Amino acid sequence: xxxxxxxxxxxxxxxxxxxxxxxxxxxxxxxxxxxxxxxxxxxxxxxxxxxxxxxxxxxxxxxxxxxxxxxxxxxxxxxxxxxxxxxxxxxxxxxxxxxxxxxxxxxxxxxxxxxxxxxxxxxxxxxxxxxxxxxxxxxxxxxxxxxxxxxxxxxxxxxxxxxxxxxxxxxxxxxxxxxxxxxxxxxxxxxxxxxxxxxxxxxxxxxxxxxxxxxxxxxxxxxxxxxxxxxxxxxxxxxxxxxxxxxxxxxxxxxxxxxxxxxxxxxxxxxxxxxxxxxxxxxxxxxxxxxxxxxxxxxxxxxxxxxxxxxxxxxxxxxxxxxxxxxxxxxxxxxxxxxxxxxxxxxxxxxxxxxxxxxxxxxxxxxxxxxxxxxxxxxxxxxxxxxxxxxxxxxxxxxxxxxxxxxxxxxxxxxxxxxxxxxxxxxxxxxxxxxxxxxxxxxxxxxxxxxxxxxxxxxxxxxxxxxxxxxxxxxxxxxxxxxxxxxxxxxxxxxxxxxxxxxxxxxxxxxxxxxxxxxxxxxxxxxxxxxxxxxxxxxxxxxxxxxxxxxxxxxxxxxxxxxxxxxxxxxxxxxxxxxxxxxxxxxxxxxxxxxxxxxxxxxxxxxxxxxxxxxxxxxxxxxxxxxxxxxxxxxxxxxxxxxxxxxxxxxxxxxxxxxxxxxxxxxxxxxxxxxxxxxxxxxxxxxxxxxxxxxxxxxxxxxxxxxxxxxxxxxxxxxxxxxxxxxxxxxxxxxxxxxxxxxxxxxxxxxxxxxxxxxxxxxxxxxxxxxxxxxxxxxxxxxxxxxxxxxxxxxxxxxxxxxxxx
Amino acid sequence: xxxxxxxxxxxxxxxxxxxxxxxxxxxxxxxxxxxxxxxxxxxxxxxxxxxxxxxxxxxxxxxxxxxxxxxxxxxxxxxxxxxxxxxxxxxxxxxxxxxxxxxxxxxxxxxxxxxxxxxxxxxxxxxxxxxxxxxxxxxxxxxxxxxxxxxxxxxxx
Numbered sequence: 001x002x003x004x005x006x007x008x009x010x011x012x013x014x015x016x017x018x019x020x021x022x023x024x025x026x027x028x029x030x031x032x033x034x035x036x037x038x039x040x041x042x043x044x045x046x047x048x049x050x051x052x053x054x055x056x057x058x059x060x061x062x063x064x065x066x067x068x069x070x071x072x073x074x075x076x077x078x079x080x081x082x083x084x085x086x087x088x089x090x091x092x093x094x095x096x097x098x099x100x101x102x103x104x105x106x107x108x109x110x111x112x113x114x115x116x117x118x119x120x121x122x123x124x125x126x127x128x129x130x131x132x133x134x135x136x137x138x139x140x141x142x143x144x145x146x147x148x149x150x151x152x153x154x155x156x157x158x159x160x161x162x163x164x165x166x167x168x169x170x171x172x173x174x175x176x177x178x179x180x181x182x183x184x185x186x187x188x189x190x191x192x193x194x195x196x197x198x199x200x201x202x203x204x205x206x207x208x209x210x211x212x213x214x215x216x217x218x219x220x221x222x223x224x225x226x227x228x229x230x231x232x233x234x235x236x237x238x239x240x241x242x243x244x245x246x247x248x249x250x251x252x253x254x255x256x257x258x259x260x261x262x263x264x265x266x267x268x269x270x271x272x273x274x275x276x277x278x279x280x281x282x283x284x285x286x287x288x289x290x291x292x293x294x295x296x297x298x299x300x301x302x303x304x305x306x307x308x309x310x311x312x313x314x315x316x317x318x319x320x321x322x323x324x325x326x327x328x329x330x331x332x333x334x335x336x337x338x339x340x341x342x343x344x345x346x347x348x349x350x351x352x353x354x355x356x357x358x359x360x361x362x363x364x365x366x367x368x369x370x371x372x373x374x375x376x377x378x379x380x381x382x383x384x385x386x387x388x389x390x391x392x393x394x395x396x397x398x399x400x401x402x403x404x405x406x407x408x409x410x411x412x413x414x415x416x417x418x419x420x421x422x423x424x425x426x427x428x429x430x431x432x433x434x435x436x437x438x439x440x441x442x443x444x445x446x447x448x449x450x451x452x453x454x455x456x457x458x459x460x461x462x463x464x465x466x467x468x469x470x471x472x473x474x475x476x477x478x479x480x481x482x483x484x485x486x487x488x489x490x491x492x493x494x495x496x497x498x499x500x501x502x503x504x505x506x507x508x509x510x511x512x513x514x515x516x517x518x519x520x521x522x523x524x525x526x527x528x529x530x531x532x533x534x535x536x537x538x539x540x541x542x543x544x545x546x547x548x549x550x551x552x553x554x555x556x557x558x559x560x561x562x563x564x565x566x567x568x569x570x571x572x573x574x575x576x577x578x579x580x581x582x583x584x585x586x587x588x589x590x591x592x593x594x595x596x597x598x599x600x601x602x603x604x605x606x607x608x609x610x611x612x613x614x615x616x617x618x619x620x621x622x623x624x625x626x627x628x629x630x631x632x633x634x635x636x637x638x639x640x641x642x643x644x645x646x647x648x649x650x651x652x653x654x655x656x657x658x659x660x661x662x663x664x665x666x667x668x669x670x671x672x673x674x675x676x677x678x679x680x681x682x683x684x685x686x687x688x689x690x691x692x693x694x695x696x697x698x699x700x701x702x703x704x705x706x707x708x709x710x711x712x713x714x715x716x717x718x719x720x721x722x723x724x725x726x727x728x729x730x731x732x733x734x735x736x737x738x739x740x741x742x743x744x745x746x747x748x749x750x751x752x753x754x755x756x757x758x759x760x761x762x763x764x765x766x767x768x769x770x771x772x773x774x775x776x777x778x779x780x781x782x783x784x785x786x787x788x789x790x791x792x793x794x795x796x797x798x799x800x801x802x803x804x805x806x
Numbered sequence: 807x808x809x810x811x812x813x814x815x816x817x818x819x820x821x822x823x824x825x826x827x828x829x830x831x832x833x834x835x836x837x838x839x840x841x842x843x844x845x846x847x848x849x850x851x852x853x854x855x856x857x858x859x860x861x862x863x864x865x866x867x868x869x870x871x872x873x874x875x876x877x878x879x880x881x882x883x884x885x886x887x888x889x890x891x892x893x894x895x896x897x898x899x900x901x902x903x904x905x906x907x908x909x910x911x912x913x914x915x916x917x918x919x920x921x922x923x924x925x926x927x928x929x930x931x932x933x934x935x936x937x938x939x940x941x942x943x944x945x946x947x948x949x950x951x952x953x954x955x956x957x958x959x960x961x962x963x
Contacts, residue, residue, distance in 0.1 A: 673841040674841045674842075674843070674846070677833075677841055677842070677846050678845065678846050678849070681846060681849040681850050681853055682849055684853050685849055685852060685853055685856065685953065685957075688853070688856045688860065688957070689956070689957060689960060689961075692860075692957070692960055692961045693960060749921070749934075753923070755922065755923050755924075755925075756920060756921070756922045756923070757920065757921055758914065758918060758919070758920045758921075760921070761919070761921075761938075762838075762921035762934065762936060763838040763839055763936065763938070764838070764839030764840065765837060765838060765839055765840055765841060765842070765843070767841075767843070768837045768838055768842070768843040768942075769838070769938070771843060771845075771945075772837075772838075772843070772844070772919065772938040772941050772942050772945070773919040773938050776906070776917040776919065776938070776941055777906075777916070777917055779902075779941075779945060780902055780903065780906070780917070783898065783899065783902060783944070783945050783948040783949070784899065786895075786948055786949060786952045786953075787895045787896070787898075787899055787948055787951070787952050789952060789956070790891075790892070790895060790951065790952035790953075790955040790956055791892075793955060793956050793959050793960065794888060794892070794955060794959060797959050797960070
């Protein structure tokens with residue numbers, strides 16, 4: 001099981017090497033890596049392995065790299081690796097001639113590994129780490145076109161929002177950990193998921209909820225985890241980053257920002273559902289969050305002017321649908337979420353690939369400039385029909401069935417609530433229908449890119465390479481199969497493996513250990529309230545579509561009012577921060593500011609640690625000092641003072657080297673000839689290098705201001721104090737002499753020895769024997785550092801004019 | 807540096823540099839039993855070459871000692887002497903790591919060192935051969951290559 005997570009990271013590490021050999025064909029190497037992962041995941045699923053694998057990570061805190069497989073984990077892992085295979089193949093065509101491919105494939109593979117980690121992680125800390133890794137790789141991929149202003153803005157925005165949400169989630173995790181420590185059944189306080197009879201939090205959900213409620217932490221934890229999920233899955237009001245994320249190359253949008261990474265948020269909701277489900281808080285938070293997002297994002301999608309922007313808002317909207325599904329009570333809620341994760345990944349990834357093909361071949365992404373592409377891109381048009389109608393929720397395509405489940409869920413929740421006297425809950429089904437109407441509208445608009453008149457301005461449209469059409473076709477066919485499964489099921493022929501799989505996913509998100517063997521989905525055979533809801537949606541949508549342009553203009557008008565503008569809060573907030581004077585103080589751009597901060601922090605931490613440990617500075621003993629030693633030290637101190645007063649750089653460096661040579665003499669007096677020799681030669685060499693560099697420096701900088709001199713004095717004083725105290729403390733310590741004993745015993749030549757022996761150093765110079773024999777591995781590390789330093793000097797100085805162009 | 811070094815400086819350098827180099831080699835070889843070792847020997851060698859470099863200049867070093875004529879940019883990483891220096895420390899790392907792998911080939915842990923006494927010998931009576939010397943040679947090469955690279959590149963600036 002570990003291999004699933006390790007393979008993509010290994011693949012990513014090897015990518016630069018592979019790229020040298022394969023060039024642009026690296027795409028197929030990456031696709032092969034993804035295929036291996038898919039194989040491993042499929043093997044996990046088919047063999048029915050539902051166990052836990054755990055590797056100790058930080059045993060002191062009970063943190064482990066634990067992985068657990070269940071339906072939900074399998075679904076996300078399958079999507080990550082399966083869509084991965086297709087997206088990598090597609091990239092082979094799409095990224096032709098694009099810059100930075102090495103980085104692109106390496107990051108994409110690393111992302112896939114992180115996503116598999118998120119899906120399989122059973123430990124809270126491991127989950128968090130993989131979670132943030134997906135944010136980081138998303139940041140890199142959104143900012144793929146490093147020089148474009150829009151890419152930078154988009155990458156920063158997504159990073160800021162998702163990582164901030166992740167930190168809230170971490171706080172939630174730590175609170176959970178804190179509470180779990182006191183719950184009897186929980187074995188390891190960081191273990192989130194595991195077998196139903198094991199010691200995980202979810203297996204002891206009842207006790208966990210009771211403990212959380214007793215501490216008054218239930219709602220805070222729910223909200224914190226919810227924040228993490230909402231930022232990642234672009235739920236309102238954090239949906240603003242997703243449309244900007246479309247600056248990334250289209251395969252990335254298809255992979256990260258529709259099929260997988262944004263699913264991490266809904267995955268989290270599904271994963272915590274069995275643990276944190278509590279009426280009415282859970283339903284209140286997630287059902288409402290989901291439905292509001294679904295509606296607002298669908299409305300915004302109608303107002304979009306760019307096909308990728310439309311798909312981005314649509315993605316946020318559908319994620320809202322999934323969250324709403326998980327938010328509803330009962331098994332039908334889990335079913336909705338589980339089934340729609342799968343359906344949405346299939347049709348939305350397909351549509352993104354279609355969008356990429358259109359942009360690539362037609363040369364524009366503006367909705368108003370596109371139309372009548374059917375004749376030029378017949379295969380792509382067919383894929384779009386299946387996927388867009390699925391997105392619209394039209395029977396018999398796949399999206400219809402999961403939307404139907406949502407309607408059913410909202411209907412029952414509202415009915416139950418109304419029965420107990422709160423009619424306000426009827427808003428749930430109403431909002432669901434309202435949002436779906438807009439979903440219908442934009443889905444049809446997207447589909448109409450391929451029909452109708454071809455605008456004259458649109459030039460020649462090329463036919464896309466096979467590497468680009470094939471993945472889209474595969475996804476389209478899969479979506480079609482899911483849809484047709486519902487049709488055949490109406491006549492009694494069920495798509496068994498799919499239904500069982502979706503049921504296993506829903507089981508992992510179900511509350512209270514409800515287990516179903518298989519779900520059953522089919523076309524409606526009788527008139528129910530929720531069938532009527534679908535009918536209303538489609539009817540209203542079809543009637544409104546002829547007025548699509550007016551609806552769109554209306555949406556744009558509303559959107560242009562500042563406080564209603566999606567980005568108003570984000571842009572306003574970051575600009576206010578930018579303007580504040582904090583930045584000027586903290587980020588001066590001067591090396592000395594950073595050096596001072598670093599030195600002061602080090603000194604403060606060290607001294608603080610001494611104070612916290614309550615160590616006493618030993619008394620100084622001056623008795624028994626040799627005269628020679630005193631003379632050397634006095635000269636050293638005098639030269640140190642003279643350095644400060646030196647009139648020029650040259651004299652300063654020369655005076656400094658007096659200090660160095662005095663230290664060398666001190667070593668001789670302290671009978672350490674090896675150290676003394678080294679110090680002497682190094683001192684000489686440093687002097688030479690200094691003199692070479694000084695030639696280029698200006699002779700005189702001008703006198704420092706009184707203020708700066710004072711500040712520098714404080715920094716220098718603090719560092720000096722820290723070093724002095726450290727030396728005093730460490731020399732006063734009397735460590736156990738076992739190691740020194742060992743070195744003395746085995747360093748030399750034994751008195752009786754054979755001609756050849758291995759068990760002793762056999763040298764008279766213990767220092768060197770330690771260096772090359774006892775601690776040779778350390779030395780190997782050190783010389784590697786020396787070599788690395790030389791390489792850095794070459795890269796930094798000699799190659800600096802080369803730039804990135806290669 | 808625009809001024810020409812004095813004749814005294816040039817003559818002394820000619821005399822002293824070979825002596826420093828011999829001393830460095832002696833330090834390398836005797837390091838096992840007396841003060842010395844690969845690191846010190848390496849730095850000392852660099853000091854000797856840096857002396858040549860300061861007194862006679864990098865061009866002299868390049869054309870006369872290393873026989874690389876016609877290279878315009880001495881610190882160019884592709885053709886100049888810096889590439890040569892780079893080879894030296896790469897070789898050093900290979901020797902140091904390789905000496906450890908040899909131990910593994912004999913079924914010992916990485917970097918196990920052995921001592922071989924060769925006796926009887928005339929004059930010396932016996933000679934102690936330490937496998938650690940090979941490792942030390944690697945250290946020496948790395949230090950020489952790396953520090954020369956740094957001086958050459960920094961000096962050229």
